[in-house]
Amino acid sequence: MPGLDRREVETSFDQFVAARYAALLRSATLLCGDHHDAEDLVQGALVKAVGVWQRIGDDPEPYVRRIMVNDNISRWRRHKGRVVVREDVPDRAADGPDSDTRLDLEAALAGLAPRQRTVVVLRYFEDLTERQTADLMGTSVGTVKSQAREALTRLRTLVPGLTVDEGVPARVAR
Template identity: 45%
Template structure:
């Protein structure tokens, strides 16, 4: 394994992965654990992944590991509140809107919204990362946007959806 190459790749994407994991999980500690576990899994397979698409692979791991966590903890229902982190984004009002709005979604809907609208992934990329069909991505996205229209229209304004 080329340790320097992996270290450089991981350092370059770790912050964005943490943001994605936090938005998907709603919990900073779990997000940190998800990122650490995902990077460990990528490191073990780096010799195969470095010439393919390690970014997509690591996001797939994040989403699947988070889904496995909430299945184990029977948390498929809407998450009640997102714990406050010690990190203060530049725009705290926007951050509060995002966190409270995403907390209204199921885990599956949250994963689709984060990948589609915050990471600007295509429906196909989102489907590949989540291991589902494009139709499932479309239906989960539609259901999530409908839920946000009713309960969190301020987030739709932020992501440019109506």
């Protein structure tokens, strides 16, 4: 992407957003646990990325995801210890036979500590390696392993019948 003029940069960025926005939003929702916060996270990451779009290179998605993870970590730190009480309960539409499983997993993810949730999302939903997850989170592989172990133990408590196999998406045995 280096050497592109302004119009080519805009076109490249627009194409990236059109192609990858839904996937980025899905990841952000899993990271945050809230759709509205996830939209803010993705939009903030895209605003930061567009400013350096020419320098990002041919594969901008890891760069944008790194921004999202870092911004989400900053959000945890700013809001650490705060409890958010909501009067309204968000409606969840049933999307088919797997909707109960999806709702069980979403509720279970919300019960994890933010760092554990990030590890689970990156490792099992985004299918990243331990090294890639550690690099994105700015931590060691050992931390990723221990956070994953603790998160999976907690998930098994929160969702009886949950099975997680390496390389296979989490599911609930019925």
